[in-house]
Every structure is written in C-alpha cells, then in structure tokens.
Amino acid sequence: MHLMYFTERPYRDVPEEEVIRNRSFFGVPNRFYDPEAGARLYNEYLDEACYAEEVGFDGLMLNEHHGTPFCMGAVMNVEAAILARITKKARIVLLGNPLPVVKNPVRLAEELAEIDLISKGRLVPGWVRGAGSEQIFNQANPAYNREYFNEAHDLVMACWTRPGPFRWEGKHFNFRYVNPWVLPYQKPRPPIWIPGVISAETVVWCAKHRYPYVGLGTALQSTVELWNLYGQTAAEEGYQAGTENFGYLQQIHLAETEEQAQEQGKAALFGGGAANFSRPEWTLPPGYNSKEATRRLARQATDYGFLGITSEKLKEAQSGDVRHIGLPRDKKDTRARLRSGQISIEEAKRKIYGNYQKAQDGLQIVIGTPKSVIPKLKLIMEVLRPGILGLFQAQGPLTTEQRTTSVRLMGQEVLPAVREIARGLGIVDPFEREPGSRPYTSGTGYEPLVDLEALKRAPKRDESVRV
Amino acid sequence: MAEWTEEITHVAGTDLAIIKGGQGKPLLILHEELGHPGWMSYHQALAKERTLVIPVQPGMGKSPKVEQIRTVHELGLFYLWALRELNLGPIDVLGFSFGAWIAAEMATADSKAFRKMVLTAPPGIKPPDGDIMDIFAVTIGVQLNATIDDAEATPEFRKLYGGERTPEQFEAFEDARTETARIAWDPILHNPSLPYFLQGVRGLPIQIIWGREDAVVPVSAAEAYRQALANTDVKVTIFEHCGHRPEIEKGPEFVKLVREFLA
Numbered sequence: 001m002h003l004m005y006f007t008e009r010p011y012r013d014v015p016e017e018e019v020i021r022n023r024s025f026f027g028v029p030n031r032f033y034d035p036e037a038g039a040r041l042y043n044e045y046l047d048e049a050c051y052a053e054e055v056g057f058d059g060l061m062l063n064e065h066h067g068t069p070f071c072m073g074a075v076m077n078v079e080a081a082i083l084a085r086i087t088k089k090a091r092i093v094l095l096g097n098p099l100p101v102v103k104n105p106v107r108l109a110e111e112l113a114e115i116d117l118i119s120k121g122r123l124v125p126g127w128v129r130g131a132g133s134e135q136i137f138n139q140a141n142p143a144y145n146r147e148y149f150n151e152a153h154d155l156v157m158a159c160w161t162r163p164g165p166f167r168w169e170g171k172h173f174n175f176r177y178v179n180p181w182v183l184p185y186q187k188p189r190p191p192i193w194i195p196g197v198i199s200a201e202t203v204v205w206c207a208k209h210r211y212p213y214v215g216l217g218t219a220l221q222s223t224v225e226l227w228n229l230y231g232q233t234a235a236e237e238g239y240q241a242g243t244e245n246f247g248y249l250q251q252i253h254l255a256e257t258e259e260q261a262q263e264q265g266k267a268a269l270f271g272g273g274a275a276n277f278s279r280p281e282w283t284l285p286p287g288y289n290s291k292e293a294t295r296r297l298a299r300q301a302t303d304y305g306f307l308g309i310t311s312e313k314l315k316e317a318q319s320g321d322v323r324h325i326g327l328p329r330d331k332k333d334t335r336a337r338l339r340s341g342q343i344s345i346e347e348a349k350r351k352i353y354g355n356y357q358k359a360q361d362g363l364q365i366v367i368g369t370p371k372s373v374i375p376k377l378k379l380i381m382e383v384l385r386p387g388i389l390g391l392f393q394a395q396g397p398l399t400t401e402q403r404t405t406s407v408r409l410m411g412q413e414v415l416p417a418v419r420e421i422a423r424g425l426g427i428v429d430p431f432e433r434e435p436g437s438r439p440y441t442s443g444t445g446y447e448p449l450v451d452l453e454a455l456k457r458a459p460k461r462d463e464s465v466r467v
Numbered sequence: 468m469a470e471w472t473e474e475i476t477h478v479a480g481t482d483l484a485i486i487k488g489g490q491g492k493p494l495l496i497l498h499e500e501l502g503h504p505g506w507m508s509y510h511q512a513l514a515k516e517r518t519l520v521i522p523v524q525p526g527m528g529k530s531p532k533v534e535q536i537r538t539v540h541e542l543g544l545f546y547l548w549a550l551r552e553l554n555l556g557p558i559d560v561l562g563f564s565f566g567a568w569i570a571a572e573m574a575t576a577d578s579k580a581f582r583k584m585v586l587t588a589p590p591g592i593k594p595p596d597g598d599i600m601d602i603f604a605v606t607i608g609v610q611l612n613a614t615i616d617d618a619e620a621t622p623e624f625r626k627l628y629g630g631e632r633t634p635e636q637f638e639a640f641e642d643a644r645t646e647t648a649r650i651a652w653d654p655i656l657h658n659p660s661l662p663y664f665l666q667g668v669r670g671l672p673i674q675i676i677w678g679r680e681d682a683v684v685p686v687s688a689a690e691a692y693r694q695a696l697a698n699t700d701v702k703v704t705i706f707e708h709c710g711h712r713p714e715i716e717k718g719p720e721f722v723k724l725v726r727e728f729l730a
Contacts, residue, residue, distance in 0.1 A: 136604055143649035281606045287645035291638065298634070 001422035002429035003415055004059030004093055005052035005407070006249060007393040009045045009079075010270075011069035013037040016397075017345045019271030020352075021338055025070035026133040026278035032069075041072060042079075044400055048407065049083055052090075055411020059091040059124070061249075061390055063195075064098055066137040070277060070395070077111045084119035091122050095195040095214060098130030099156075100148035101138035106168075106175055108152070109159035112190070113182045121185040126193045126214075127153055129202075132285045133278040143287030146201075148172055160189045191430060193247060193388070198222065199293060200229060207233035207241065210436030212388060214247030217364070219461045220383050223248070224450045227384065235446040240438040242447065243427045247388030250380060251395070251467065252366045254373060254409040255402070265367030267396025269359070272352050273467040274395075355465045362461030365394060370413035377414070378421050382454035387429040389418065470514065471506050475529060479548040484529035486521040489514025494559050494729070496521045497546070497566030500602065501610070502528055502643040504627045509714045512722040517559075517729075522549065524566075526646030528639065539565075539591070539650055539658060543572030547580055559729050561585040564683070564711065565647060565656075571692070575664035578671040578699070585674045585725055588711050590656040590684045592692055597685030599656045603648050607640050616680040616710035623715040656684075665695035672700045674728040678709030678716060702728070 014032055022028050049060045062079055065071035073079060080092050092115065102108050116123035129149050135142040151170045155178075158168065164179030184190050195214040196202045206213040207230045215223045227246055234241035251268060255261035277283070289297065337343045359365050366376045381389065391410055393403060440446060471488030486503060488510065494517040498504065503523055510519060525545070526532035536542050546569060550556050559582050562570035567589030574584060590599045602610045615624050628636055651657075673696055677689040686705060693701050704724055706717045713721045 139653055141648060141652040142603075143645045143652065281604055281609070286603055286641065286648040291641070294638075294641065 001419055001427050002058050002091070002247075002388045002431065003056075003418060004061045004091070004388065004390045005049070005057040005393070005410070006061040006063070006390045007045065007048065007403075008063065008065075008071040008395060009041065009073055010395050011037070011041060011072050012397045013041075014069040014271075016271050016349070019069070019276060020345055020348045023272075024276055024279045024282070025271060026065075026068040026131075026137075026282055028069055038072070045072070046079070046082055046086065048403065049090075050087055051404065052407055052411070053087050055408060056415045057090060057391075057411070059093045059388075059390075060087065061093040061095055063095055065131065066101075066134050068133070068277075070274075077108075077115060080115045080123070081111075081118060084115045084122065087119075087122075089122070091124050092119055093124040093193065094126050095193060096126030096128040098134050098138075099127050099152040100145045101130050101134050101140040102152055105152040105155040105173060106159055106178055106180060109156045110180050110182050112156075113160070113180065113184045116184040116186055116190055117182065119185075121190075123184070123186070123190045124193055125190055126195060128195060129199075129288075131278065131283070132288050133282040135285050135288060136282050141287075142285040144172065145288050146290070157189070160184055193430070195247075195249070196226075198226075198297070200226065200296065201290060201293060203227075203230050204233050206230065207245075208237055210234075210237075210239065210245075212245050212247055212430050212435050214249060214388060214390065215384070215386075216249050217251055217392070220363070220380070220455060220458050221461075223384060224452070224455060227449050231446045231449045234436070235440045237436075238440055238442075239436045240440040240446055241435075241449060242433065242438065243385045243387040243449075244430045244433045244435045246384065246386045246449070247390065248380065248384050248386040249390035249392050250366060250377065251364070251392040252373065252377075252406075252410075253394035253398070254368065254370060254406040254414070256369065256405065256409075258369055258372060261368045261372075264398060264402050265360075265365065265394055266353060266356055267398045268365045268367075268394040268467055269352050269356060270396030275467065355467075358462045358465040359467045361459055362465060363459060364461065364465065364467045367394070370409050370417070374414060374417045374421075377418055379454065379458055381418070381421055381425060381427070382451050383458055384450055385425060385427055387427055387432075470511065471519075473523075473529070476553075478552045479545055481525065481533050482531055483525065483549060484523040486523065487518065489516075489518045491516045491518055492559070493518045493520050493555055494561060495550070495555065497560065497562040497569050498524065499563040500565035500643060500647040501607075501628070501640055505629055507626065507715060508623060508718050509722050512718075513561075513725065516726070520555065520558075522546065524569075524643075524646065526649070527643045532646065537650060539568055540572045540576070542650060543569050543576055547573055547577050550580055556580040557582045559583045559585075561587070561725060562589065563587045563714065564589060565651070567591075568656075568658075571661065571665065572658070574668045574671055574673075575661070578668045581671055583672045583674070583729055585676065585728060586692065587676045587713060588678065588681055588684050589692070590651075590688070591658055591661050592688050592695065593654070593657045593659070594685040594688035595691055596687035599685070599688075600683045601655055602683070603644065603652060603655075607637075607644070610683075613682045614711040616678060616682075616708060616716060621712075621716050623718065624712075627715075662691065662695035665692070666697055668696055668699045670699060672728075673702070674724070675701060675703045676713055676721065676724065677703070677705050678711060678713050679705055679707050680709060681711045683711040 062076045064073045064076035083092050112125050151172050159180050166178050168175040168178050193212045194206045203226045231241045253265045473486045475482050523530040560570050567586040568591035677686045689703050693703050706713045709716045
C-alpha cells in the first residue's frame with residue numbers, strides 16, 4: 001500500500017468574502033496577495049512535507065494550478081526540486097504536470113529529469129489536461145487540449161527513452177535537435193501515474209498505457225464504473241489490472257477530539273470549497289471537453305469533481321442561452337444576487353456551511369479523530385481496493401498547529417491502521433507489483449477490481465453537495 | 468415553396484453544407500462565429516433580388532471540420548478555392564463579424580475574386596481603442612447578450628438560432644465556439660499581419676458597417692480597417708444606438724444600405 005500525503009498548499013490569508021463575491025477562487029484579483037504571507041506559507045508547506053515524511057508517509061503529492069488562492073503550486077516543479085533535496089526517502093508524486101499548457105515539453109522533460117536525479121530516483125511524474133481555467137490563464141487553446149496532451153506526452157517520453165539527437169516534427173511541437181543531456185535516474189523511465197476526475201477518455205488512455213489511475217475524490221459509485229472500464233480496457237490490451245493500477249485521494253482532517261475536529265473541519269468549505277474552483281465559463285472553455293464527454297456530463301447526476309467540473313457547471317454554462325437572451329442574468333447567479341443586494345455575504349456563507357454535515361455523510365470530506373475516521377477509510381478501501389491512497393489535508397484557513405496535529409495523527413494512528421487493512425484486503429501497490437505485468441487470459445473474465453457488496457454499505461452521496 | 472434549401476456539396480477537397488435561397492445574381496454571405504443564425508428578415512429582404520449563397524463554415528453545422536485549416540487566413544484560402552470550383556467569381560460578398568474577417572482575409576489573397584464587399588463589424592484587426600471581447604472566456608448566454616445594444620428594441624433577437632434552446636442547438640453553439648477558438652484563440656480574434664496585407668487590396672469597393680455601441684468588436688476598429696484599406700474605395704457607415712448586429716438591430720436601414728451599395 002502506497003500512502004501519500006497531499007495538500008493543495010492553499011493561500012490561507014485570502015478574504016473569504018472576496019472568493020464568494022467572485023464566485024470562484026480562480027480570478028480573485030491579485031491585489032489580495034501578500035508576499036509576506038506567500039513567503040511564510042511556501043516555507044511552511046515545505047516543512048509540512050518533511051514532517052509528513054517523518055511520520056511515515058511513503059509519498060508526497062504535489063499538484064499545479066495557476067492564478068488561484070486555492071493552490072499555491074503555480075510552478076510545482078520548483079517545489080518538487082526542493083523536496084528532492086530536503087526529503088530522504090519519500091516518493092515525490094506530481095499529479096500532475098498540465099501538459100496542454102506546457103509550451104516546451106523538452107524543457108519539462110529536463111526539469112523532471114533533474115528532480116529525479118537530485119532525489120536519486122524518487123520521482124513519480126503524472127500528467128493532467130489542466131483545469132479549464134489553466135487553459136485561460138496560460139493562453140492554451142482548449143480546442144487542441146487533447147492533441148497538446150497527447151503530443152507533449154509522446155515528446156517527453158521520447159526525450160527520456162529515445163537516444164538523441166533526433167528531430168521532432170509533430171503537429172503542435174517542432175524541435176530541430178532533441179538531445180537532452182539530463183536524463184532521469186530511473187530506468188527505463190520514472191513510473192507514471194495519472195489523476196482524474198470523471199473523464200472516461202482519460203481512464204481508457206491510462207489503461208492503454210498501463211499507467212495507474214488516481215481518482216480525485218470522485219463519488220464511489222462513478223469511481224467503481226470507471227475502474228471497471230479500466231479493467232475491461234486492460235483485458236483488451238492483454239493484461240490483468242489489479243490494485244496496483246488504482247489510487248484514490250480523500251480529503252480528511254484529524255484532531256485530538258471529535259469536537260475540535262468538527263469545529264476545525266469546516267475550513268474545508270472555505271469560500272465554497274472546490275465547487276467554487278472556477279466559474280462555469282472558465283471551467284468549460286470551448287473544445288476543452290469532447291462532445292461525448294459533454295453529453296455524458298449532461299446526462300449524469302452532479303458528481304464531485306475537484307476542479308469543479310460538474311453537470312451543474314455545465315448547466316450554468318448552457319443557461320442564459322437564446323431562451324434567456326435579452327433577459328436579466330439568471331436569478332440564481334450568486335454574484336448578481338450579491339451585487340443587487342438580494343443576498344448578503346453572510347447568507348451566502350450560511351448556504352455554504354449549511355452543507356457541512358451532508359458533505360461528511362457522503363464522504364466528500366472525512367473529519368474526526370483517528371478512531372472515527374479509520375472505519376470510513378476502511379470502507380473506501382474495501383469498495384475501491386486502491387493500491388495508492390492519498391490523504392488530502394483539508395483546505396481552508398486551518399492554523400499551522402491544527403494542520404501539524406492532523407498530520408501527526410495521520411502518521412501515528414491512521415497510517416499503521418490503513419496498512420493493516422490493506423494487508424487484510426490483499427492490496428498491493430505499483431512498487432510491489434508492476435502495473436500491467438500480469439497477463440490476461442482471453443475469455444476468462446478479468447478479476448474483480450472493486451467490491452460491489454461493500455459499495456452497498458457505502459452511504460449515498462447527496463450529489464447537490466460539493467466541497 | 469421553402470424560402471431556402473441546404474445541400475451538401477463536395478468542394479475544395481471536402482464536403483461543405485451550403486444554404487441557398489432567393490433569386491437573381493448570387494450574393495455570398497459569410498456567417499458569424501456562432502454559425503448560421505437562421506433565416507432572418509434581412510435574408511428574406513435581400514433574397515428578393517439576390518440568390519443568397521451561405522456556406523456553413525467547416526466544423527460548424529453539417530460541414531465537417533477541415534483539420535488543415537489552422538488560421539483565419541487559411542480559412543479564407545479555403546473559401547477562395549471553393550469559389551473557384553463553384554465558378555462563383557467575381558461575386559459580391561456580405562460578411563458578418565467573424566465571417567467579415569474571413570472576407571477581409573480573402574481580399575488580401577485575391578481581391579479579384581469579388582465585385583463588391585460588405586464587412587459588418589469584423590474582428591481581425593486589434594482595435595486602437597478598447598479590446599475585442601474574449602468570447603471564449605464567457606458563457607454562450609453572455610456572448611449572445613453582448614451582441615445587442617438594446618434587446619427590448621430588437622424583437623428579432625429572440626428569433627436567432629431558432630429562438631429556443633434545445634440540446635442540439637447547444638451542441639451547435641459549442642461546435643461553432645470550438646471551431647472559432649481552434650483557429651482564432653491566439654491572438655484573441657485578430658491577425659496582426661492583416662492591416663499590412665489589406666494595403667494590397669485594390670479595385671474592390673468595400674462598405675464597412677458598424678454599431679456605435681458594439682460591445683464585441685469596438686467601433687474604433689472601423690477606422691483601423693478604413694486606414695488599412697488605403698488603396699481601394701472604402702465607405703464606413705456607423706449606426707447609432709446599435710451593437711454588434713446592425714442586421715437585426717437596424718434591419719431596414721441595414722438592408723437599404725447593402726442594397727444600394729451592391730446595386
């Protein structure tokens with residue numbers, strides 16, 4: 001079982017009312033950024049990562065977002081390079097580099113190789129398409145998102161595995177002399193994991209490449225469906241998928257007492273949480289989703305997506321269409337209602353925090369003491385059988401001390417219990433068994449990847465509640 | 468008898484949907500960035516004396532995407548090729564917004580393909596004052612609303628694109644926005660080289676039409692077009708209290724102006 005620690009490294013000093021007024025973390029004007037706070041927080045998060053390693057985590061996961069107080073990892077590879085030097089044995093897991101917004105994949109291959117070398121082979125790179133807002137921020141054409149992703153991926157792989165020098169003449173990238181001197185420490189290349197929210201295309205792509213797929217807090221029911229899709233694709237590709245092919249990330253906060261945990265855990269809903277990651281128009285820019293993905297999103301019930309990609313966002317993007325043209329803005333628009341004085345910031349906050357219990361009931365967030373939290377994690381592990389489990393320290397304005405206590409309790413009590421549970425469930429991780437290494441015998445049916453009986457015991461998630 | 472028909476023609480190496488209606492000399496219409504808006508009053512009025520030829524831009528409606536078209540200039544080259552194969556030149560052309568930009572690009576490549584040209588509020592040149600609206604970073608509703616100065620005074624606004632939302636219409640909008648983004652995302656809806664090449668346009672009378680209150684492409688761009696088109700006859704008409712769609716906001720005046728210019 002690979003247990004990794006994750007935090008978005010939120011900029012915790014942003015005024016909540018500005019996020020609510022903006023109806024989005026992305027796009028909060030940067031006049032609210034204080035370099036003193038930034039300096040303090042970057043250093044604090046690096047210390048926190050070291051502490052997470054010290055208390056027993058196997059991996060330290062980083063991510064990247066741009067233009068948002070939601071996540072300070074604007075240039076994740078810089079943080080990864082520092083961790084490569086100041087940590088000792090933890091894997092540095094990057095989930096992931098947003099390939100479509102990278103203008104120079106050769107340089108990315110070099111950056112990651114340096115991190116792998118400095119860490120002496122502890123890097124686990126991962127790739128993402130980037131949220132819709134990253135395309136806006138980075139001037140990356142969303143209509144070419146998939147093509148950029150695929151070609152940048154292939155070019156990075158070529159940099160790492162194809163002897164140079166060679167010429168790269170693709171559709172979107174052209175390099176006359178590819179011969180990076182800096183190559184990764186791990187051979188033939190570092191292991192690669194892919195995080196995902198709801199995209200079936202990504203799941204199939206992962207299965208074809210034998211890359212483990214890490215579900216980012218997606219609802220258990222839809223995660224089960226996606227993992228079966230992975231398993232089926234794996235079988236078609238001739239291998240048996242197993243626990244080593246899957247990971248799951250769970251938002252969590254721990255405290256010494258239930259009362260403290262419940263009080264502190266509300267921070268996860270700060271500013272509306274991930275539901276307010278970005279506005280509909282930034283979440284789904286033109287062409288970012290395939291037509292099939294958009295149709296699927298329109299059909300399915302609202303799903304919890306870390307990037308705020310939900311059917312609700314899609315509906316908002318679709319609304320105000322020709323039926324509404326010439327009419328005042330949608331009355332449900334919080335910003336418009338705030339501006340017009342129909343609701344106050346306080347009312348908007350009440351609405352956000354009113355969902356706290358439901359969010360816990362549906363496992364969108366897991367809050368409590370180790371004693372109350374471990375059974376919930378056990379259930380998730382039983383249903384999904386992930387070889388990789390990420391514990392995502394709750395978002396919001398927790399104090400440094402509260403966060404440190406949470407990390408300590410994870411290390412002291414949760415990690416040993418989870419390892420024991422994993423042993424009982426026969427869960428192995430991608431380092432114990434190479435993903436894609438077991439052949440599949442045609443016609444035998446692939447091994448069950450999830451436990452549908454356990455899923456029956458899982459609470460139903462209120463899909464209208466998102467954190 | 469139906470006022471218009473839509474047929475798929477194989478031309479310029481691809482299938483292309485072409486909407487046709489009316490009678491008389493052909494008039495090429497290049498539609499805007501959200502696709503063909505439907506058969507509106509101005510179509511009806513112009514079709515009385517002209518055969519309207521409205522190609523549906525590749526990647527929109529029933530016209531398949533042409534992957535090799537990667538810029539608006541290349542889209543212009545595509546349409547010039549189609550015109551040659553259809554034996555339609557020299558032809559009068561009326562372009563709306565993005566379609567007017569395409570027409571301007573076509574003129575830089577082959578101004579002899581046209582007899583007269585009407586450009587209605589084209590993006591394509593960076594306006595000297597104000598910015599072209601970033602239509603890719605807003606929802607369709609916001610984009611649509613921004614095209615009109617006074618919705619209450621523009622009854623036909625509600626008839627655009629069939630007048631009501633269906634899942635199919637939403638997909639049609641998304642297809643159109645995706646295709647427009649694909650070729651005009653960066654720089655945002657303009658071609659920095661266009662003003663230079665417009666100087667090479669000669670012997671092609673051009674009528675530029677704009678709304679003073681245009682919130683999509685600022686009216687300052689009208690003068691920039693006029694200046695760039697220094698070597699051909701250009702007339703600029705600006706409608707007061709009018710946004711980005713003079714064809715429906717000032718319908719009768721617009722039709723009169725176009726008819727007189729093309730006469």
